[in-house]
Amino acid sequence: MLDLLVFVLAGTLAAATPLIFAAMGELVVEKSGVLNLSIEGMMATGAATGFVMAKVSGSAIVGFASAALASALLSLVFALLTVGFLANQVAAGLAVGILGLGVSVLIGKNYEGTTISPIEKIDLGALSELPLLGKVIFAQDPMVYVSIASVIAITYLLKRTKLGLIIRAVGESPDAANSIGYPVVLVRTCAIMFGGAMAGIGGAHLTLSYTPLWAEGLVAGRGWIVVALVVFGTWQAPRIAIGAYLFGAVSLIELFVQGQGFAIPSQLMSAMPYIITIVVLAIISRNPRVVRLNHPASLGIPYLRNE
Amino acid sequence: MTELLSLRGISKVYPSVVANDNVNLDIDEGEIHAILGENGAGKSTLMKLIYGVSQPDNGTIQWRGQTVTIKNPAHARSLGIGMVFQHFSLFETLTVAENISLAVNGSIASLSKRITDVADSFGLPIAPDTMVHSLSVGERQRVEIVRCILQEPRLLIMDEPTSVLPPQGVDLLFATLRKLAQGGCSILYISHKLEEIRSLCDNATVLRDGKVVATVTPTEETTQSLARLMIGRDIPVTRQQTASSDGRVMLDVNQLSHTPEDPFGTSISDASLSVAAGEIVGIAGISGNGQNELMRLISGESLLHSSGSGTVSINGSKVNRLSPEQRRQLGFAFVPEERIGRGAVPDLSLGFNSLLTSHNAGLTRFGFIRFAAMAERAQQCIKDNDVRCGGDNALAGSLSGGNLQKFIVGREMALAPQVLVLSQPTWGVDVGAAADIRQALIELRNKGTAILLVSEEIEELFEVCDRLHVIYEGKLSESLRTAETNVQQVGQWMSGQFLSSPRADGLQHFDNQKAAGDSQSPAQSPSPRIAP
Incomplete structure (x- = not known):
């Protein structure tokens, strides 16, 4: 029984990490008033790029860095369409998302089905040997801790810093932000590229740690869950993280239940993490006041500077 | 001595209209200078050019003797030009101090102290840690003014600042502006309200159709002469006739309480009013005090929640659960604000x-x-x-805003409604057309329509209404007969005074009897009452 608990809890942190990276990026993008639906494609591009570059160079750091760069470049296409040419954000997001999936297949073409040794988990000696806590908290791979740090950093950024205020101001009323002298287009473009880089890192975590191999379609809808997490997490980093861990936990429980051979259709089981996460988040985000206070008022609306 | 700001030959052309045509303007240090003109005369365009929101097609701007190109608002602010907008540039989900920190350097803590200091010295109370969405429009204006003052501007542009203030708030604003001007800050005051300009401003530049038609000293002019300069003719006078109501109550709102879906909206509490055939009833109040919510309940765009209470009746039938379309079939027509x-x-x-x-x-x-x-x-x-x-x-x-409004009002009037409800029907409409709309309302009333008119312009309400209510924080005062009250009293009620001493002034209140009767039988459908 204890083994099971360790299995689920330790696995939860790892499974949630790609979602947390991508969701923290998307949170910043949406807070600046842009709805980027291309997360799935950007995660896939990051996953493939990270895998190939890590394999070629032998360095996971190179892998993550090039994943961030590749997805940020892809998101620049999205920024050009939506912030530059004022294209519909939903349509542009879907198009760039599909483009990203295609790019990922192209990049990973010669590596389809190959594996890589996953990035090493940290070893804190005695601490990591502690029963229960050791395995869950002190024996994860480094990116798990980086993702937790990113939740704290993004919370602090948005709530306490001038830069965070500017991002929120641009997302609430770009006209007003412009009238007091902030460069709306620049802020949004930077936010979109940051979001792209984070989605790339999240994708790379999938192929370099969580399931250390490359296969087409490996992101498997996680990019869409990220979009849902940000909305149903009412644009608050801690709630989004809770949603991501919930998703991770249910994914792990599902694996366990399947392993036990219960007579439940596996398709239903595979759908459970998605269903449960959405339902739980939808229920906790019902408070209209909280939504109104955190929802970026100009989300999805193209901004044309008033001449 | 060189002027602080000097415009020469400024022109700005938009695809459909010449907004500014060869405009010249000079402002001295410490001067309060009015820009006077109708809606659409080019006032706002001119301010946008000065504030760097857009660029002139022709002409030069000189700032303190130097020719400058004001590239954007940030540049304007760095030169020392501040602006308080008609539609505020505040962020609702941030606190007052956070909003100000976006425009003024400094930590939130140090800014909070400076905000309180400036607010105290000008007598403009503001709490720095309040969320902006919870402030009234008047308070938001104070935040904008304090934000500008903290930037130590040399020129402050005020765009129609009194449209969001009750009459006594105007006095406080003027005192603040005079104090600023004494400190050497020039003020560019945009308005179409002639009395205000005469009492506040040193000089006035009058714009009409984008051109400067005159630069005058307002104190040496009369309201009539300024009006003639502004619209090119005398302001048409509405012919008021006495009401000839037969007393049939056509629209009845009875003890309505409602909390809107929108958490930033205003809750309506215990609002009662009735409009009889052949009378015009007004609702005065600063915008954001629940007018929008009350209008949506009357029009059927919002339905009462299960937590709400009260009734809305049109032509004797209770319509609480009816859709806007069903209400219209009962002879109801509605002109919304937007x-x-x-x-x-x-x-x-x-x-x-x-x-x-x-x-x-x-x-x-x-x-x-x-x-x-x-x-x-x-x-x-x-x-x-x-x-x-x-x-x-x-x-x-x-269509231009004013022309579209004429079309919408006309469309609803052509239905020959038995009950007509209008929200801000003359907002942004030029003076002549506004007078036409008011005249049409009076004629419709004389044909027996019951009319409910929501307006922020007290003068308009006094011009056409037989009775008027005041709304404040979602509470509706009893009604006053316009012939027996005055702007002073309604102004005081607009800041909530009717709540503390509703009957202290001895004026005759139409609703006394109604309120008493209804509290005994709230569930009854309204029976016809005798109107004055």
Whole structure:
């Protein structure tokens, strides 16, 4: 029984990490008033790029860095369409998302089905040997801790810093932000590229740690869950993280239940993490006041500077 | 001595209109200078040019003797030009201090202290850690002013600042502006309110159709002479006639309480009013005090929640659960505050826009549109109301605000409604057209329509209403007969004074009896009452 608990809890942190990276990026993008639906494609591009570059160079750091760069470049296409040419954000997001999936297949073409040794988990000696806590908290791979740090950093950024205020101001009323002298287009473009880089890192975590191999379609809808997490997490980093861990936990429980051979259709089981996460988040985000206070008022609306 | 700001030959052309045509303007240090003009005269465009929001097509701007190109608002602020907008540039989900920190350097803590200091020295109370969405429009204006003062501007642009203030708030604002001017800050004061300009400003530049028609000293002018400069003719006077109501209550709102879905909205508490056939009842109040919520409940756009209580009755039948369409079938018509999107669909032609509310007036047959009848009806409305447009096929969005408003009001009046409810029908409409709308309202009343009029312009309410209520924080005062009250009292009530001493002044209140009667039998459907 204890083994099971360790299995689920330790696995939860790892499974949630790609979602947390991508969701923290998307949170910043949406807070600046842009709805980027291309997360799935950007995660896939990051996953493939990270895998190939890590394999070629032998360095996971190179892998993550090039994943961030590749997805940020892809998101620049999205920024050009939506912030530059004022294209519909939903349509542009879907198009760039599909483009990203295609790019990922192209990049990973010669590596389809190959594996890589996953990035090493940290070893804190005695601490990591502690029963229960050791395995869950002190024996994860480094990116798990980086993702937790990113939740704290993004919370602090948005709530306490001038830069965070500017991002929120641009997302609430770009006209007003412009009238007091902030460069709306620049802020949004930077936010979109940051979001792209984070989605790339999240994708790379999938192929370099969580399931250390490359296969087409490996992101498997996680990019869409990220979009849902940000909305149903009412644009608050801690709630989004809770949603991501919930998703991770249910994914792990599902694996366990399947392993036990219960007579439940596996398709239903595979759908459970998605269903449960959405339902739980939808229920906790019902408070209209909280939504109104955190929802970026100009989300999805193209901004044309008033001449 | 060189002027602080000097404009020479400024022109700005938009695709459909010449907004500014060869404008010259000089402002000295410490001067309070008015820009006077009607809506659409080019005042706002001129301010945008000075504040760097847009660039002039021709002409030069000199700032403290130097020719400058003001690239953007940030540049304008670095030169020392501040602006308080008519539609505020504050962020609702941030606190006052956070909002100000976006424009003024410093930590939140140090800014909070400076905000309190400035606010105290000018007598403008503000709590720095309040969320902006919880502030009234008047308080938001204070935040904007304090934000500007903290930037130590040399020129402060105020765009129609008194439109959001009750009369006594205007005095406080003027005292603040005079104090600023004494400290050497020049003020550019945009308004179309003549009395204000005469009492506040040292000089006035009058704009008409984008051109400067005169630069005058307002104290040496009369209201009439300024008006003639501004609109090119005398302001038309509305012919008021006494009401001839037969006392049938056509619209009755009885002890209505409601909390809106929108958490930033205003809750309505225990609001009662009634409008009889052949009378005009007004609702005065600063915007954001629940007018919008009350209007939505009356029009049927919002339905009462299960937690709400009270009734709305039209022509004797209770309509709480009826849709807007069903209410219209009872002879109800409504002109909402927003023209675009609520009063009219911008991407549809005027013909289709008239179809929206008039489809029952013979414009459809077996569910099919009768295009000839539709066009004819729209053309009639255009002709009757002197709507300047490209005919019934013109898109609603292509009309100027004032012209579209004339069309919408005309469209609803053509339905010959028994109950007509209007929200801000003359907002942004030029002086002549506004007078036409008021005249039309009075004529409609004389034909026996019950009219409810929500307006922020007290003068307008006194001009056309038989009685008026005041709304404050979602609470409705009892009604005052306009003939027996004055702007002073209504102004005080607009800041909530009716709540503390509703009957201290000895004026006759129409609603005394009604309130007493209703509290005993709240569930009863309203019976006809005797109106004065």
